[in-house]
Amino acid sequence: MNPSSIVIIGATSGIAQGVARHYAQRGWNIYLVARNTDALAAIQSDLLARGAMKVESMAADLRDVSRHDEVVKGAQQFSETIGVVLIAHGILRNQLEIDYDADEMLQVWNVNATSSISLLHRFGVAMETQRSGTIAIISSVAGDRGRRSLYTYGSTKAAVSHFVAGMRGRYKPLGINVLDIKPGPVDTPMMTGRTLMLGATVETVAKDIVAAIDKRKGVLYTPWFWRVIMRIVRMIPEPIFLKIKF
Amino acid sequence: MGRRRSNRSNRHFGNLRRIKPAVMEQLPSSWGRYPASRARSVVDAAWTSDVPSRVDAPLLAYGLGRSYGDVCLNDGGDVVRMHRCDRVLSFDRELGIIRAEAGLSIADLLRICVPHGWFVPVTPGTRYVTLGGAVANDVHGKNHHRVGTFGCHVRCLELRRTDGSVHLCSLTDNANLFSATIAGMGLTGVITWVEIQLLPIASRIVIQESVKAKSLHDLIEQTDASDADWDYTVSWIDVMSRGSSLGRGLVLRGRFQDMADGTLGKPWKGPILSVPIEAPSWLLSKPTISLFNTVWYNRQLGRLKRTELDAEPFFYPLDAVGSWNLLYGRRGMLQYQCVIPADDGERVMRRILEEMQRGGVSSFLAVLKKFGPLVSPGLMSFPRPGLTLTLDMPISGKPMFEALHRCDELVHSVGGRVYSAKDSRVRGSMFRAMYADEIARFLPHIDPGMSSSFWRRIMNDGKDIA
Numbered sequence: 226m227n228p229s230s231i232v233i234i235g236a237t238s239g240i241a242q243g244v245a246r247h248y249a250q251r252g253w254n255i256y257l258v259a260r261n262t263d264a265l266a267a268i269q270s271d272l273l274a275r276g277a278m279k280v281e282s283m284a285a286d287l288r289d290v291s292r293h294d295e296v297v298k299g300a301q302q303f304s305e306t307i308g309v310v311l312i313a314h315g316i317l318r319n320q321l322e323i324d325y326d327a328d329e330m331l332q333v334w335n336v337n338a339t340s341s342i343s344l345l346h347r348f349g350v351a352m353e354t355q356r357s358g359t360i361a362i363i364s365s366v367a368g369d370r371g372r373r374s375l376y377t378y379g380s381t382k383a384a385v386s387h388f389v390a391g392m393r394g395r396y397k398p399l400g401i402n403v404l405d406i407k408p409g410p411v412d413t414p415m416m417t418g419r420t421l422m423l424g425a426t427v428e429t430v431a432k433d434i435v436a437a438i439d440k441r442k443g444v445l446y447t448p449w450f451w452r453v454i455m456r457i458v459r460m461i462p463e464p465i466f467l468k469i470k471f
Numbered sequence: 472m473g474r475r476r477s478n479r480s481n482r483h484f485g486n487l488r489r490i491k492p493a494v495m496e497q498l499p500s501s502w503g504r505y506p507a508s509r510a511r512s513v514v515d516a517a518w519t520s521d522v523p524s525r526v527d528a529p530l531l532a533y534g535l536g537r538s539y540g541d542v543c544l545n546d547g548g549d550v551v552r553m554h555r556c557d558r559v560l561s562f563d564r565e566l567g568i569i570r571a572e573a574g575l576s577i578a579d580l581l582r583i584c585v586p587h588g589w590f591v592p593v594t595p596g597t598r599y600v601t602l603g604g605a606v607a608n609d610v611h612g613k614n615h616h617r618v619g620t621f622g623c624h625v626r627c628l629e630l631r632r633t634d635g636s637v638h639l640c641s642l643t644d645n646a647n648l649f650s651a652t653i654a655g656m657g658l659t660g661v662i663t664w665v666e667i668q669l670l671p672i673a674s675r676i677v678i679q680e681s682v683k684a685k686s687l688h689d690l691i692e693q694t695d696a697s698d699a700d701w702d703y704t705v706s707w708i709d710v711m712s713r714g715s716s717l718g719r720g721l722v723l724r725g726r727f728q729d730m731a732d733g734t735l736g737k738p739w740k741g742p743i744l745s746v747p748i749e750a751p752s753w754l755l756s757k758p759t760i761s762l763f764n765t766v767w768y769n770r771q772l773g774r775l776k777r778t779e780l781d782a783e784p785f786f787y788p789l790d791a792v793g794s795w796n797l798l799y800g801r802r803g804m805l806q807y808q809c810v811i812p813a814d815d816g817e818r819v820m821r822r823i824l825e826e827m828q829r830g831g832v833s834s835f836l837a838v839l840k841k842f843g844p845l846v847s848p849g850l851m852s853f854p855r856p857g858l859t860l861t862l863d864m865p866i867s868g869k870p871m872f873e874a875l876h877r878c879d880e881l882v883h884s885v886g887g888r889v890y891s892a893k894d895s896r897v898r899g900s901m902f903r904a905m906y907a908d909e910i911a912r913f914l915p916h917i918d919p920g921m922s923s924s925f926w927r928r929i930m931n932d933g934k935d936i937a
């Protein structure tokens with residue numbers, strides 16, 4: 226049997242690298258998309274050493290939606306059937322950091338929401354005929370409720386979650402699972418210089434992600450306790466929530 | 472080339488990041504958790520290009536902090552943590568040559584190379600060390616008498632200095648910088664990647680023998696006999712033993728086993744426990760340690776015990792319990808490791824053990840090994856042919872420190888020395904005397920932008936960053 230293949234978009238992300246190592250160990254074929262070519266080369270050699278059968282990469286700034294068809298085509302040329310697509314790129318900005326700059330604020334939307342939705346859609350359509358596989362994207366617990374310090378970022382993640390919730394219904398009958406991954410804070414470069422409240426390691430989160438893909442889950446909170454925490458956060462009555470400074 | 476993550480984010484964030492304290496920094500500490508230290512800033516390099524190439528305070532690289540003392544600390548200075556730079560850059564499965572970023576741990580390396588019949592050529596007693604740390608301390612293992620130190624197996628490495636320059640170093644390229652960097656305690660620059668020659672193994676199973684020795688003399692004789700036939704040897708000493716049984720213990724020896732079925736053996740999956748919190752200080756105090764030593768010695772009834780076990784529990788018994796250093800409580804612990812040139816070994820070793828007992832030093836783990844004749848390329852490398860003794864001890868009061876200073880005198884008087892990777896208390900003047908020739912040749916290679924708590928303690932007798 227041919228090994229399965231995984232396509233990782235935003236492959237230089239800390240979380241994505243953690244996930245990629247699991248698939249390398251399984252001997253899968255891995256297709257990497259990210260914008261930094263030096264970093265891609267290092268990841269490529271690493272995954273091969275860790276057991277991946279074949280690794281190829283494409284360099285692309287994912288804000289450039291006009292290249293997204295090329296990304297999908299590249300992935301399909303790499304492997305006729307795609308086992309898993311994982312979309313992991315993203316940027317994090319606190320509201321304060323972008324408040325003075327509306328253009329910068331919209332950049333967060335371009336990277337996290339627009340480009341993600343564009344890729345989700347294109348991969349969905351492209352995989353329709355293969356009638357198997359998983360499309361997974363990393364959103365965030367921050368998308369579960371808008372809060373004053375993080376609502377731009379949070380809303381991009383909410384948009385993504387909303388979008389994939391709909392996709393899940395559409396693709397389920399076609400045998401394609403759509404997974405929404407909602408991590409709490411994870412110790413990656415994204416969190417440099419920020420408070421890691423209840424922070425998790427990449428290893429923990431990557432393991433959960435791989436298990437959720439295997440089990441064809443729809444929504445994953447990782448680590449698991451975020452499901453409980455976010456349920457409570459969503460239940461806090463608005464007048465009280467408005468008073469909470471976070 | 473490369474990226475400047477820090478510059479880019481500063482552009483986006485203006486000053487915002489600066490006002491916030493660096494939250495993630497856990498003021499990197501050492502394994503002994505002594506002395507306390509706080510870095511001015513901590514950077515986690517995700518890519519080797521993130522290593523700062525310009526500094527306004529002394530910089531030091533940090534691996535996994537498995538050094539017992541302050542070689543991995545930089546109180547008041549900047550620290551760049553390397554553990555995220557852990558990618559393999561190339562792995563030749565035929566020749567057993569692997570090149571990897573300096574933050575790769577030996578634990579991870581074994582996961583990658585053992586299935587292909589390769590092992591790390593030299594390993595310390597824990598697998599949670601990085602390649603960079605293994606080079607910078609030029610670590611040794613149970614097979615020193617056969618293969619020398621880790622540095623003997625480094626084919627080449629890349630070094631980044633704080634003036635932005637990048638150097639490829641090996642025995643033939645930049646040979647002087649190469650030999651200063653091996654055992655260079657991180658002071659010659661930041662190692663970005665390392666290429667090593669791995670060791671072929673027939674399987675992952677080790678055959679181990681344990682020989683009971685009733686005195687120091689017996690133990691040293693058994694060590695000599697074992698060294699002749701076995702690849703890995705080390706002895707555990709009951710430090711509480713006195714008089715004629717002083718230095719009694721168990722000589723452990725092992726070698727990789729050929730499997731009857733020609734396979735490497737099944738991957739090992741042992742339980743890993745973890746110490747969740749700092750223990751109260753009575754837990755590892757003199758009475759409990761004495762009890763442990765006696766029980767451990769008497770556990771083996773016969774003279775010889777033979778077992779077959781996986782390489783991981785053989786090499787890393789202590790790793791079965793995560794963060795076991797917390798067992799030593801708030802005050803932390805330290806380790807004393809010295810080497811005594813061969814001719815004087817037994818006599819001086821006996822005096823050191825007596826000195827320790829007189830100083831009330833109780834040691835949970837005392838280990839003896841004989842270093843072989845292979846010379847490391849590392850200029851500041853610790854091992855010398857002769858006996859090496861290693862003692863773990865909880866930090867106690869002044870008598871302990873004074874006993875250790877007396878041991879230093881003894882060790883120095885016979886041409887021996889102490890190991891910087893384990894040290895947090897040797898007097899600067901003493902260390903400088905022990906390594907006088909080496910330091911003179913080492914100094915010109917130090918990167919002026921780098922320093923460590925250890926080095927300031929040794930060179931300025933503890934004066935802080937000016």
Ligand SMILES: Cc1cc2nc3c(=O)[nH]c(=O)nc-3n(C[C@H](O)[C@H](O)[C@H](O)COP(=O)(O)OP(=O)(O)OC[C@H]3O[C@@H](n4cnc5c(N)ncnc54)[C@H](O)[C@@H]3O)c2cc1C
Binds near residue numbers: 539604662
């Ligand atoms: C249980 C246990 C058993 C041990 N057994 C042994 C043993 O048998 N033999 C032995 O020799 N040692 C032993 N040690 C000590 C340990 O092997 C060394 O201290 C080792 O260097 C720790 O590696 P690290 O990656 O944690 O480095 P750290 O402790 O974080 O740093 C060690 C030194 O390496 C430097 N460094 C780290 N990364 C880089 C880099 N990328 N570039 C430049 N410099 C760098 C640091 O600046 C510092 O000077 C043991 C330690 C423990 C906890």
Ligand SMILES: NC(=O)c1ccc[n+]([C@@H]2O[C@H](COP(=O)([O-])OP(=O)(O)OC[C@H]3O[C@@H](n4cnc5c(N)ncnc54)[C@H](OP(=O)(O)O)[C@@H]3O)[C@@H](O)[C@H]2O)c1
Binds near residue numbers: 235409411
């Ligand atoms: N870390 C957390 O706490 C956390 C929590 C919840 C959700 N998440 C989400 O998890 C995902 C992965 O994040 P991470 O934690 O692994 O952080 P990370 O290591 O910072 O990864 C983010 C990645 O996105 C890439 N990227 C950003 N903009 C891009 C663009 N325009 N084109 C191409 N690539 C781009 C970055 O590439 P460059 O290196 O080239 O910039 C980087 O590799 C993100 O979607 C994040 O929002 C993270």
